Amino acid sequence: MVMMSGLAAYCSLSMTTTGTAPLSWNTRAPPARLAFQRRRRMSTITATVTCRRESAMTAPEKADVLRSLDGWAESNLLPLLKPVERAWQPHDLLPDSASPGFREAVDELRARAREIPDDYYVCLVGNMVTEEALPTYHAALNSFVGYDSPSSADAWARWSRGWTAEENRHGDLLNRYLYLCGRVDVRRVEQTIHHLINAGMRLASDKCPYRGFIYTAFQERATAVSHGNTARRAMALGDASLARICGAIASDEKRHEAAYTRVVDQLFALTPDAAVRALEYMMRERILMPAYYMFDGRDPDLFRHYAAVAQRLGVYTTADYADLVQFFVDRWGVADLGPGLTGEGRQAQDYVCRLPERVRRMDQLDARRRLQPQTRQVPFSWLFDRHVELLT
Template identity: 60%
Template sequence: MKKPFSPPREVHVQVTHSMPPQKIEIFKAMEDWAENNLLVHLKPVEKCWQPQDFLPDPASDGFYDQVKELRERAREIPDDYFVVLVGDMITEEALPTYQTMLNTLDGVRDETGASPTSWAIWTRAWTAEENRHGDLLNKYLYLSGRVDMKQIEKTIQYLIGSGMDPRTENNPYLGFIYTSFQERATFISHGNTARLAREHGDLKLAQICGTIASDEKRHETAYTKIVEKLFEIDPDGTVLAFADMMRKKISMPAHLMYDGRDDNLFDHFSAVAQRLGVYTARDYADILEHLVGRWKVENLTVYQQKGRKLKTTSVDCLQESED
C-alpha cells in the first residue's frame, strides 16, 4: 500500500555528493565568470512580462465579456490538447522542487537563502522568472472552464510532495547537464503547444505558450553556457558527467506525477504528448544530438584513459537513442 506523501513509484538508489570535494574550487573560481556570462540572461523585473498581460483584467468593466470570449475560444480546442496543457502546467507549478534541486548542488547552492554569490542570485532569479509560467497557465485553465481544477490542484500538491529523482547526486556537473537538457525540452514542448493552439484558432493561447517557450529558450542558453565553460576548464570531468547522465537517461521533472488514483499518470500524459507531437522520443534524441554538437563532444581532446573511453560512450548513447 502506498504510504502518505511517498512517490507513486520507487525512486532509484540515492547517491549523494559524487563530485570530488576539491572540484568545488572550480565553481568558486567561476564566480566572476557567472556574474558576467550567466546573470546577463536574466531580465529586469520591470522589463518582464507578467501573467496579467495575457489574461482578462478583473478590474475592467469588460472583464466578464473577456472571460466569455476566452471560454468560447477554449471550447473549440480538443480534450487531448488540454491533457497536455494541464500536464505542462502541473510541471511548471512544481517549481519549488526545481529550486530545491538546484540548491542541492555542491559549490553553487544558496547557502543562506539570500546569498550574494552569482550562483545563488541566478537560482533565485531564474526561479522568479519561471514562477510566472505556472501562474499564467493555471489562471488560463481556471478561466477556460474546460478542466477539473480541484483535481489539478491535488495533483500539484502530490507532485511537490513527492519531489523528483533527477539522479544528479549533489553534483553540479550532472545538475547543469540535466537543466540544459530540460530547458530545451520545455522550450520544445511549449513551442508545440503554441503551434497546436494556433492550428485550433486560439491565437491568444498560442501567444501564451509561445511566450513561455521564449523564456525557456533563454534559460537553456544560460545553462548550456555553464556546461560549455566546464568542458573548457575540465574536459575530462565534464565528459564523464555527460556520459553518466546519458547512460542513466534524463528523467522528466514531473515523472512522479500522481493524482491520488493513477500511479501511471505521467506515462499516460506522456503518451498523449507523444501522440500529438508535443514532446516525443524523437525530440529526446534530437536534444541529445543538439547538445553533443553544441558542446563539441565529438571533437574533445581528453587525456585520461577513462575519460577517453567515456567520451566515446557519450556519442554511443546518442546513437542508441536514435535506434
C-alpha cells in the same frame, strides 16, 4: 521551467507507453497510492544501484570549480535575466479582471477553449503541473553550488533567485488560464500539484554539481520544445491567445537554456574529462522529467499516460530527445575532446557520441510499430474522467 516544466512529456527513451492493460478506475485510492509509492521507491533503488563516480574529482571539488566562476557568472548569466519592469507578467496575457469588459473577455476565452480537444488539455495541464513544482527545483538549483542564503549577493545566488522569479510566472499564467477556461477539474489538478511537491523529484546527480547543471540544461531545452509545440498547436487550432501564452513561456525557457548551456560550456573547457564522464552518467541514468512522480490520487501511472499523449500529439517525442542529445554533443564539442581524457573519459565520449543514433533507431522502430497502431482509452481525472486515446 526546467527541470525539469515544464517539459512536457519531457521524458527520455522510456517516454512511449507500454502495452499494459488499461487501469481500472474502480480501484480504490489506497491501492493506487501504494502502487505509485512502490514505483517511486523502485526508481530510487535503481538509481542507487547504478550509481558510480565518474571521475577522481569529488563533488566538493567540482563545486569549488563552479564557485571560482562567480565573476564569469556575473558577466555571462545575469544579463540573461530580464529586468522586472521589462518582463511580461501573467496579467498581460489574460483578461484584465479590473476591466469593465472582463466578463466578455472571459466568455470569449471559454468559447475558444471549447473548440480545443481534450488531448491538448492533457498536455497543457501536464506542463502546468510541472511548472508549479518550482519549490523543488529552486532547492535543487541552490544545492549545485552550495549557496542557499536568501540574502547572498554572489552571482550564483542572484541567478538562482532571478531564475526562480521568472519561472514562477509560468505556473501562475497556465494555472489562471486553466481556471478561466472551464475545461478542467481544477481541484483535481491542484491535488496533483500538491502530490508532486510532496513527492519531490528524482535527480540522479548524487550531489554532483556537474551532473546537476547538465540535467538542468537538458530540461530547459526540453521544456522550450514542449511549450513551443503547444504554442504551435494552439495556433493551428485557431486560438492565437493561447498560442501567445505558451509561446511566452517557451521564449523564457530558451533564455534559461542558454544560461545553463553556457555553464556546462565552461565545465568542458576547464575539466573536460570530468565533464564528459558526468554527461555519460546522466545519459545512462536517463534524463527523467521533473514531473515523473506526478500523481492525482488515483492513477499511479499518470506521468506515463501524460507522456504517451504528448508523444502521440507531437508535443514532446522520442525524436525530440534524440535531437536534444545531438544538440548538446555538438554544442559541447564532445566528439572533438582529445588530449586530457582518461581511458574512462574516452569510453564516455564514445558512448555519448553514439547515443543520438541509437535513440533515432529506437524511434524508427516505434514508427514502424505505429504504422499499425493499437489504441486504448484512458480516463484523466484532470478532465472530469473523460477518456483520451493512447497509442499502445
